[in-house]
Amino acid sequence: MALIELAGIERVFHLGDSAVHALTRLDVGIEAGEYVAIMGPSGSGKSTLLNLLGLLDRPDAGTYRLEGRDVTTLSADEQAAVRSRRIGFVFQSFHLVPRLTAAENIALPMMLAGMAAAERARRVATALKDFGLEQRADHRPDQLSGGQRQRVAIARATVMQPAVLLADEPTGNLDRATGDDVINLLEALNAHGMTLIVVTHDQKIGSRARRQLMMEDGELKFDSARPAAVAG
Amino acid sequence: MRSSDVLRFARDAAAGYPLRTSLSVLAMAIGVAAVVVLTALGDGARRYVVDQFSALGSNLVIVLPGRSATGGFSPANALTTTPRDLTVDDAFALTRLPSVRRAAPLAAGNSEISANGRLREVVVAGTASTYLDIRSFRMAQGSFLPEGDWSRGAPVAVIGSKIKEEIFGGSPAVGELVRLGDRRLRIVGVLRPVGQGLGMNTDEVVFVPAAVAQSLFNTNTLFRILIEARSRGEIEAVKREVTAVLKARHGGEEDITVITQDAVLATFDRLLRALTAAVAGIAAISLAVAGILVMNVMLVAVTQRTGEIGLLKALGARGATIRNAFMAEAAMLSLVGAFTGYGLGLFGAFVLRRLYPVFPAYPPDWAVIAALGTALTTGLLFGIMPARRAARLDPVQALMKH
Ligand SMILES: Nc1ncnc2c1ncn2[C@@H]1O[C@H](COP(=O)(O)OP(=O)(O)OP(=O)(O)O)[C@@H](O)[C@H]1O
Ligand SMILES: [Mg+2]
Numbered sequence: 001m002a003l004i005e006l007a008g009i010e011r012v013f014h015l016g017d018s019a020v021h022a023l024t025r026l027d028v029g030i031e032a033g034e035y036v037a038i039m040g041p042s043g044s045g046k047s048t049l050l051n052l053l054g055l056l057d058r059p060d061a062g063t064y065r066l067e068g069r070d071v072t073t074l075s076a077d078e079q080a081a082v083r084s085r086r087i088g089f090v091f092q093s094f095h096l097v098p099r100l101t102a103a104e105n106i107a108l109p110m111m112l113a114g115m116a117a118a119e120r121a122r123r124v125a126t127a128l129k130d131f132g133l134e135q136r137a138d139h140r141p142d143q144l145s146g147g148q149r150q151r152v153a154i155a156r157a158t159v160m161q162p163a164v165l166l167a168d169e170p171t172g173n174l175d176r177a178t179g180d181d182v183i184n185l186l187e188a189l190n191a192h193g194m195t196l197i198v199v200t201h202d203q204k205i206g207s208r209a210r211r212q213l214m215m216e217d218g219e220l221k222f223d224s225a226r227p228a229a230v231a232g
Numbered sequence: 233m234r235s236s237d238v239l240r241f242a243r244d245a246a247a248g249y250p251l252r253t254s255l256s257v258l259a260m261a262i263g264v265a266a267v268v269v270l271t272a273l274g275d276g277a278r279r280y281v282v283d284q285f286s287a288l289g290s291n292l293v294i295v296l297p298g299r300s301a302t303g304g305f306s307p308a309n310a311l312t313t314t315p316r317d318l319t320v321d322d323a324f325a326l327t328r329l330p331s332v333r334r335a336a337p338l339a340a341g342n343s344e345i346s347a348n349g350r351l352r353e354v355v356v357a358g359t360a361s362t363y364l365d366i367r368s369f370r371m372a373q374g375s376f377l378p379e380g381d382w383s384r385g386a387p388v389a390v391i392g393s394k395i396k397e398e399i400f401g402g403s404p405a406v407g408e409l410v411r412l413g414d415r416r417l418r419i420v421g422v423l424r425p426v427g428q429g430l431g432m433n434t435d436e437v438v439f440v441p442a443a444v445a446q447s448l449f450n451t452n453t454l455f456r457i458l459i460e461a462r463s464r465g466e467i468e469a470v471k472r473e474v475t476a477v478l479k480a481r482h483g484g485e486e487d488i489t490v491i492t493q494d495a496v497l498a499t500f501d502r503l504l505r506a507l508t509a510a511v512a513g514i515a516a517i518s519l520a521v522a523g524i525l526v527m528n529v530m531l532v533a534v535t536q537r538t539g540e541i542g543l544l545k546a547l548g549a550r551g552a553t554i555r556n557a558f559m560a561e562a563a564m565l566s567l568v569g570a571f572t573g574y575g576l577g578l579f580g581a582f583v584l585r586r587l588y589p590v591f592p593a594y595p596p597d598w599a600v601i602a603a604l605g606t607a608l609t610t611g612l613l614f615g616i617m618p619a620r621r622a623a624r625l626d627p628v629q630a631l632m633k634h
Contacts, residue, residue: 097540
């Protein structure tokens with residue numbers, strides 16, 4: 001059973017009279033533990049696909065099975081619960097809460113899930129250590145470098161031990177060296193079994209993934225796992 | 233999310249935007265403080281009047297000329313004069329009633345007193361020896377008006393403490409001759425200071441026998457008759473008997489009004505309570521304004537923190553969790569504002585009492601409870617809309633705003 005199964009996914013945005021087909025006839029399966037890069041020109045539907053995978057958005061047609069369960073028909077609260085336990089997000093612009101310290105930002109998903117304070121503290125301590133942020137625990141985001149901010153964000157995305165980690169241009173706001181550090185970090189997490197899906201413009205980063213998905217005008221143009229099937 | 237975490241999160245969020253937070257706290261505080269201070273003022277006025285009337289003496293019944301329509305007392309008909317006279321003989325007739333302990337006539341007018349080379353406007357009260365006990369006044373020097381025939385007054389006067397002070401200063405006044413209008417009177421006594429009462433400052437009054445006052449003002453009518461009932465329980469009997477006697481004396485016509493201290497008090501009490509409530513209502517408008525301000529502050533907060541709301545949703549927050557967090561924040565702003573305002577209001581009332589020691593400016597309990605209650609409810613009520621707006625935000629759209 002695949003971790004993620006998309007079948008006949010459509011996503012249409014209506015802007016006045018015109019309809020933008022952000023995703024069309026999308027059929028993709030992703031196994032647990034995979035490392036997938038989604039690439040393609042700007043406006044090809046990469047972020048739309050990632051938002052859909054993260055249950056932040058609903059398709060207009062088609063089904064999305066996560067761990068064998070149809071999640072498109074779930075209520076908003078049920079989807080929130082799935083996001084809380086099974087999905088981790090990493091954003092291009094980090095999205096740290098500015099008034100909270102690094103430790104508090106990492107603890108946020110556990111707090112939202114209603115986890116006991118002692119367990120939270122234990123996991124935050126482990127995460128700070130794993131991501132080399134022990135000295136920065138009490139720093140606010142504006143006191144951290146870009147790389148450190150993204151490390152806090154990754155720690156936050158993984159602290160609930162999700163099944164899949166979704167990263168939209170995680171290195172977009174970072175210089176080359178810091179970006180490579182972040183990719184190494186994500187790859188290390190993947191090496192420990194976490195499914196990793198990265199949207200990127202960067203060919204070099206994209207080619208490091210074991211599987212590439214090429215998007216164009218909302219369609220899947222190329223899937224390195226099925227070179228013959230999709231092309232055309 | 234646990235409620236303690238919701239509260240902490242809301243507190244940190246409020247603390248994260250100090251200007252916005254202090255602004256809405258201030259608005260709420262001003263609203264509550266206004267209610268507390270203004271009702272303290274209103275209720276202070278009520279207590280002041282009640283205290284004044286209580287100081288008039290116990291078991292007091294007052295007869296005034298003219299029939300009031302309702303039989304009750306209202307300040308309006310207390311001031312009206314009627315052609316039907318109330319005379320010294322009427323007053324004397326009342327002293328023989330079994331339920332009456334004492335009665336005193338009261339004729340009043342303005343005149344000038346001159347003595348010791350000084351001249352001064354005074355209020356002249358024509359009355360009798362019984363007045364002293366009815367009003368529970370005390371003498372500073374000498375004695376009050378002598379007993380004797382009410383219709384033939386001796387040429388004597390008793391002066392209030394302020395008049396004594398202004399005309400004689402430190403030197404003794406008793407035994408001195410003064411000129412009052414065109415009369416020469418001998419001062420037989422000086423009253424102890426008592427202050428305000430019955431609408432005039434007793435310290436600035438000259439008391440003379442009723443007959444002297446009436447001839448001074450060339451009249452034979454009385455302004456009032458004051459009666460002291462034998463006991464509190466006999467006040468109603470006094471009312472009944474006095475009405476009957478005067479009706480008989482006035483050719484069967486009931487042309488007087490009998491009022492009791494209780495009735496006067498009750499009226500003023502009602503009046504000033506209504507006034508206090510009205511003032512509280514006006515002040516409560518500022519609470520509604522504060523509530524609207526809290527709403528706007530929270531709407532700004534939702535707009536400013538749209539990105540954060542999107543993030544919280546991505547991290548698995550349910551709509552209800554986000555709504556609760558914003559509601560908690562609005563409630564905190566109102567709560568802190570309300571209690572700050574309560575403190576400010578109490579301090580304001582304290583300053584008022586310091587400035588005017590005779591004025592018991594304490595806010596009534598009901599006003600404090602109503603002010604705090606209104607502040608919290610408006611805060612919460614006006615917090616609902618922004619909180620729901622936050623909860624309903626589309627996460628993808630929200631995340632793009634950063
Ligand atoms: N909320 C929206 N309303 C209308 N159109 C939208 C909306 N979101 C996305 N689109 C459109 O859908 C298409 C795909 O957008 P998407 O953001 O997924 O592209 P992308 O591949 O992530 O591009 P980029 O590389 O620039 O981030 C675009 O044409 C975009 O204009
Ligand atoms: Mg994108």
